Amino acid sequence: MLETLRKIVQEVNAAADLESVLDVIVRRVQRAIRTDVCSIYLLDRQRERYMLMATQGLNQKSVGRVSLSVDEGIVGLVGQRAEPINLEDAATHSAFTYLKGTGEKKFHAFLGVPIIHHRTLLGVLVVQQKLIRKFDESEEAFMVTMSAQLAGVIAHAEATGSILQISDHTKNEADRKFEGVSGCIGVAIGPAVVMTPLADLDGVPDRKVDDIKAEVATFKRALAQVRRDIKRVGRSLAKRLRSEERELFDVYIRMLDDNALGGEIIARIKAGSWAQGALKQVIGEHVQQFSMMDDPYLRERATDIKDLGRRMLTFLQESGPSLSEIVFPENTILVADELTPAMLGEVPTEKLVGLISVHGSGNSHAAILARSMGIPTLMGVVDLPYTRVEGLNVILDGYSGRAFINPSDDLIQCYQEVIREEDEVNAGLEGLKELPAETTDGYRMPLWVNTGLIADVARALDRGAEGIGLYRTEIPFMIRDFFPSEQDQMETYRKQLEAFAPRPVTMRTLDIGGDKPLSYFPIKEDNPFLGWRGIRVTLDHPEIFLVQIRAMLRAAEGLDNLRIMLPMVTSVREVDESKRLIAQAVEGLREEGHNITQPLIGVMIEVPAAVYQVRRFARRVDFISVGSNDLTQYLLAVDRNNPRVADLYVPYHPAVLKALQFIVLEAHKENVSVSICGEMAADPAGAILLMAMGYDVLSMNATNLPKVKFALRGISFERAKALLSEIIVIGDADKIQAALSSRLKEMGLGQLTQPTMPD
Structure with a gap:
């Protein structure tokens, strides 16, 4: 059976269109089970009917003509129950409905299996036989397996078919919608340009x-x-x-x-x-x-x-x-199978308005970089037949995580209104650059930025950033084909430190692994997020770690605004060993004649093990920083790069909020400052909660800094603490999100919440 299944899936994957896919399935399944009939009924959601779309054994003339309502017949019952129904004589069942013109009267045995893709019912796969008998367990198991295997292929074929109809102009099918995960909020409208890797x-x-x-x-x-x-x-x-x-x-x-x-x-x-x-x-x-x-x-x-x-x-x-040499059109929306940081630099910034990635999630490294650039981004659009959309007009909705291919004029007009409202809000925030993030009752909240590209620096300073809470040093490593030398690294780091001097710059040591691989230093693991990454890699390779630390220290010479942060720590041994190597680098450079000042050293709290050792870490370091993106991932056991579970990745989960509150309380017991540099700090509602918890610094992408500053200046510290007390006892993430949105509107900060999007 496994070999049969492999061949069917292989043949289906190669089929040119939906009609061919369905034809292959019914022919091959009928032959595999040796049954008289195999049919596929697909659910037409607009008409709320199951359409007979392919059959082997029934009257071929009934294909595309015969249909059932969603609550009609045994097919409808299979869909309602979302489970297989196996009957020895279907005609005796109370739900049986005879479909005229199909010739199914002579068939008795019936087995129907739902076709479900990402919780969405696509249709029903049916086999029938003249004999009065139940299909045996192995046959039912094969049908269930086949349905599960083919659901994604059918969904993709449906999508590809609709795109082909658009691109071939044989049918004006507008507003074709594809679901994904928001990588960066905002709306973009423009032509799609598909970028693919070489020799793929x-x-x-x-x-x-x-x-x-x-x-x-x-x-x-x-x-x-x-x-x-x-x-x-x-x-x-x-x-x-x-x-x-x-x-x-x-x-x-x-x-x-x-x-x-x-x-x-x-x-x-x-x-x-x-x-x-x-x-x-x-x-x-x-x-x-x-x-x-x-x-x-x-x-x-x-x-x-x-x-x-x-x-x-x-x-x-x-x-x-x-x-x-490629001439990119105005308002380019870049589409890729897998968006990479290198791709972001391929399109002229003034032409690029949006990014769509078939794979990856809203918290992948590429999405984080897109947020720092302020480009509306959609990730994990797994059903998008991206090779078919070149040149087609696209609406990218970064608020609800949707893309519309070939949008109608009415839909374009609706989204243009959203863009106009966004521009008005942003224009109202421009005057905040020189003003402090200070609440109405005088509480001062330092706002820093996360950077990775040199272009981030000008953007951050232009928005009034007071320091860098996270400089991702892996970016210069990722855009090269080999490890950068100490001199190369020093020159790169110096630009960041000089631009912000005397303001503090927090440089995270090389954090590779997980969703940040290096092509020239491959890390292949079954589960890279629970494997060799962050500080584990650099401590195993002190020659890489020491070169980087030396480059940082030399870059800070005469500026003295460097803070070094260690990622992914899980034990005090890692901290002690890292501090020893940093001390070795300091001493070595001093012996070489450099005037090196001992930098502040901190750790990132990103894993549950670190949460419960905060006080131990605090006794060894100068500051604590929380990486809320990874911490959320590990607390909820949700891979933040997996679009299948993206809806389970919720920053406002009660467990996440309790952990964040616990960290800051524990660190303050040792009189150590605590910052947070995850995406939660970039959300106005999240920033208010984090301020109320007692975080000393909020670090975020430069794009969102004005909105966060506006939110903090529009609320009193006492009101923020009252809001935290209300939110922290709610036991459901959706209710927390709804309560936060409601309270922001009550406080006159409704313009900072997600705008009302077209249905």
Whole structure:
């Protein structure tokens, strides 16, 4: 059964559209179970009816015509119960409804299984048989497994189908909506530009060309280069290979001939596709055909074809315009399978208005960087067929986590009004730069910023930041192909320290692992968030740690505004060992003649183990800083980069609020200051609660600093403490969020809450 399941899923994944997907499923499942009928009923939510969309065994003329209401028939019952229904004689069941014209009267045995994707009911998969009998347990188990495996494919095929209809202009299907997770609030409207990694065939977007002759010529040049490349490799290996093995290279070259792959690709180009898209289509079809073969030798040829495809794509991409030469349209919305920090620098800042990532979540590293740049961002839009949206108009709603493809004029008008309201609020905050974050009864709250890029500095100073609470030193490491030298690091750090001097700059030591890998220092683990990351990596590699510490200390020479922060600590041993290495670096530089001042040293509280050791840490360090993003992740056991559980990642969870309050109370018992640099501090409501808890510093992305300052200046410290007392006893995160929104509106701070979005 497993092999049968593998083949069905493989064939379904390669199907071109929804109709083909459903046809493959009903044919293959009918054959696998050896039943008389297999049918798929998909739920049409607008009409609230189940439509017969594919069948093997019933009357084919009824496909697309026969339907059931959501509470009609046994199919409707399967959907209502969201569980399988297995009957030996369906006609005797009270819910049975005969569907005229299908020819199902002669069938008795019935097994229906719901098709559910991310808690959303898509339809019902049904098998029927003439015999009066119950399907056995193995058959039912196979159907349940098949339904679970295919739900995502069907959802994706539905979405892809709607996008194809839009891009081909065969149907004016406007306002196609896709759900994701907000990475940065705000609204953006503009054309989609798809960015893909090099030599990634699956990620090549569909794109039409006007100059077909030039595109064919481009492809032929790439083809010639691939031929030369294969011949060169064959010659270099000739002496080490047997004659039959050398013939493989001849086979490769023949596969590129005009009557083979090369000719098929050129035919697709002449039909209007750009070369890379034509290549993806042809290679994909051939890989699918070979992968489905029973013969192991022939099945392995799929790997050869993939290799050829990647080689051709590499040459096509090299011959095409470089990223720096691409003309990006105004109001570009960048779309990627997986958004990376490097991609943010590829588009001119003045052209970029929004970011959409198919994978990742609202708290991934890329999303955090997007927030620091103030760009509305959507993450984890897993059902978006991103390769199909190139050039289509998009509305990105960073408040509700939705993207609309090909939006209607009415919807565009509604969202343009939201953008206008946003601009008005932001314009009203511009005068706050020189004013302190001081409550109406005189309580002063220092507001610092989180930075990672040199561009963040000007933005932060422009918004009145009083210091840097978190400088992510891993960013200079992530945008390189090798470890930066001590001198390179020193020059980078010096820019941050000089720009803010004499204001404090908190530099977190290298924090890689989890969602922050380095291409040249790969960390492969089954569960990287519970693995080798943060201080664990750098203490295992003191040569990396010491070079970085030396670079920080040298950068701060004569400025003396450096604070060093240790990430991901779980034990006092890690703190003691880190302090010893820092002392070693200080002493070494002094011996070399540098005038080095001992910096303040602090730790980040990010894991539950650290929460209950705050006082122990406080006795060893100069300051405590809370990383509320990771702390929330670990307290709730929710991977913040996993869009499947993104709705479970809630900063206002009662357990998170209690932990945050406990940390600041414990640290203050040792007279140590406590800051917080997670995204909760960037939310006006969160900032009010954190101030009331007693946090000494709030650090946030520069974009949100004016809103937080406005909120704190609009409330008294006593009122904030009263609000905290009210909120801290509520036992449900949604109720906490609703209460906070309600209280902000009562205090006249309603403009800082999420605007009312179009339905």
